[in-house]
Amino acid sequence: MNTKISGLRWWIIGLIALATIINYIDRWTLAVMWPAISKDLKLDKDDYALILNTFMVAYAVGQLVSGRLFDAVGTRMGYVLSIIVWSLSSFMHSFARGALSFSILRSILGVGQAGNWPGAVKSNAEWFPVRERAAAQGIFNAGASLGAIVAPPLIGYLFFAFGWKSTFMIVGVFGFLWLIPWLIINKKHPSRHPWLTDKERQYIVSGQNSRDSKDEPGLGLIQILKHRESWAVLLGRFFTEPVWFFFMGWLPIYLFEVYKFDVKQIGMFAWMPYVGAAAGSLAGGWFSGWLMGKGKSVSYARKAAISVGGLLMFTGLAAVVSFADTPARLVPVLATVLFGFQFSISNIQTIPSDLFSGRSVGTLAGAGGMIGLSSVIMINFLVPVITEISYTPVFILIGLFVPLGALSVHLCAPKIKHLQESE
Numbered sequence: 158m159n160t161k162i163s164g165l166r167w168w169i170i171g172l173i174a175l176a177t178i179i180n181y182i183d184r185w186t187l188a189v190m191w192p193a194i195s196k197d198l199k200l201d202k203d204d205y206a207l208i209l210n211t212f213m214v215a216y217a218v219g220q221l222v223s224g225r226l227f228d229a230v231g232t233r234m235g236y237v238l239s240i241i242v243w244s245l246s247s248f249m250h251s252f253a254r255g256a257l258s259f260s261i262l263r264s265i266l267g268v269g270q271a272g273n274w275p276g277a278v279k280s281n282a283e284w285f286p287v288r289e290r291a292a293a294q295g296i297f298n299a300g301a302s303l304g305a306i307v308a309p310p311l312i313g314y315l316f317f318a319f320g321w322k323s324t325f326m327i328v329g330v331f332g333f334l335w336l337i338p339w340l341i342i343n344k345k346h347p348s349r350h351p352w353l354t355d356k357e358r359q360y361i362v363s364g365q366n367s368r369d370s371k372d373e374p375g376l377g378l379i380q381i382l383k384h385r386e387s388w389a390v391l392l393g394r395f396f397t398e399p400v401w402f403f404f405m406g407w408l409p410i411y412l413f414e415v416y417k418f419d420v421k422q423i424g425m426f427a428w429m430p431y432v433g434a435a436a437g438s439l440a441g442g443w444f445s446g447w448l449m450g451k452g453k454s455v456s457y458a459r460k461a462a463i464s465v466g467g468l469l470m471f472t473g474l475a476a477v478v479s480f481a482d483t484p485a486r487l488v489p490v491l492a493t494v495l496f497g498f499q500f501s502i503s504n505i506q507t508i509p510s511d512l513f514s515g516r517s518v519g520t521l522a523g524a525g526g527m528i529g530l531s532s533v534i535m536i537n538f539l540v541p542v543i544t545e546i547s548y549t550p551v552f553i554l555i556g557l558f559v560p561l562g563a564l565s566v567h568l569c570a571p572k573i574k575h576l577q578e579s580e
Contacts, residue, residue: 162352165342166284166361170293172339173277174300176240179331180273181304182311183247183266186328187259188409189312189427190321192420197321202410204256206541208263209406210534215264217530219271221378224279224523227272228516232280233343235272240332243269248329251322274506275522282510282518284347286364288449290510291462295442295503302435302499305405306428313424376517378524386512387521389570393463393505394529396562399555400470400498402533404430404491407540411548416484426484433492437499441466445504455511456573459504460566466501467563470494474556478549505566512576532558 162168187194191205227235246265253259281293315324347353347361381387409427412418418426441462448458473494481487509521536554543550 160352161354163354163357165350165353165357166293166347168342169280169284170277170296172335172342173236173273173280174296174303176236176332176335176339177273177277177297177300178304178307179240179328179335180243180270181301182308182328182331183243184270184405185305185308185409186247186312186325187250187263188406189309189423190316190324190420191409192413192423193316194321198255200256202414202541205410206537207256208259210537211260212263212267213402213406213530213534213537215267216271217267217527217534219268220275220523220526220530222268222523223272224275224519224521224526227276227279227519227523231346232276232283233339233345235276235279236339236343237336239269239272239276240336241269244329244332245269246329247332248326250325250329271523271526274526275519278506278509278522279519281507282365282514284361286361287455287511288364288446291445291459291504291507292439292442294507295438295440295499297438298499298503298506299435299438302431302438302495305431306435309409309424309427313421316420316424376513376520378520381513381517381521381524384512384576386508386570386573386576387524389566389568389573390505390508390512390521390525391528392565392569393508393562394502394525395532396558396565397467397470397498397502397505398529399533399536399558400474400494401502402530403536403540403551403555404495406533406537408491412484414544415548426488429488430491430495433489434495434499437466437469437496438503440496441500441503444500445507454572456570459508459511459573462504463501463563463566466497466499466504467559469497469500471497471556471559473497474552474559477552478556501563505562508566508570508573511573512570514575 195201195205223235223239226238243266246262246269250262253262277294277297281290285293312324315327319327344350344352347358409423412423412426445458445462448461449455473490476490477494481490506522509518509525513521536551540551
């Protein structure tokens, strides 16, 4: 029987979004349970910063390595390898007994989880026409936001029901279960997938750049970086990523230290701002696609979305410092910040597929992720020192980064367009 599935590309991005939800559940588990783990194992905030940065360094290097890996083995097997590594590491967290063992396991987790991002960009370049790519990236990024929404209450429930050790085991199993539908549905590249209808295949190919459907050798990283436009991705992410990862890594600790929240209260509260992030993921992709549908160029649409998202981020971070002095005020302000971040980042992350094709896309996406995370790592080292006095300087610093990120895209890529890889 020759099975055909209408809208198969949406099933693929749906599975990747689900993988991203699992990714964030695994990632949040340590932060949400940290008040209890730190008390049990006699660890402090400096230990947390070390563990967090060990993860971030491995995650940053993993972005670059994973980009090349996905370009070499393809998105199907790339995801299999990434999820096996991160799920096994998540499961093994239950056996950690101190800062060193947590750091080792977090580094393995970081290497595995890093593949999710260049893998999604590469998959979207294969499965979606140019006009829909930011929307697909938005769905993928909505998975990150939904993961951040689901994780705190889920982890809080599992912690009180089973304890922190068993909670790590339970969430570690989720990724292995995800592999079953992934291997069944994502059988082959869209050019050869037996379940893809001829109509959808033609729709995808007709809306792509001429080389997207060709399995050509990719450019090396040095060759890619010779193009000025590639630096729009690297610098755009360098200045923008700290907004997201500061709250991902430090929001539970911020609530614990500033508002004296326990694990239960963190679980009940920390997910709320990410509702705004989920909405921003979908809105940013829709907005740039809508502009293209109105006849605007890819370059105009991407930059407009990045600029709007940057303005929302900057305004929200200014309000964190000047207005959000209670948890009730903090929620809508952080929701605005994270809405703006996802509105913008969905379009920044799509630029590699706007500039290149095939096996070059994952390489640039991975390099962008690594450079973006380098600034996150630097800020993470500063946080324990700065916050001995106040969190305000951190909010000001990442707020000043935001316009630099948008400006980098405008200056490095005067026109975002597909580049001839033979140049």
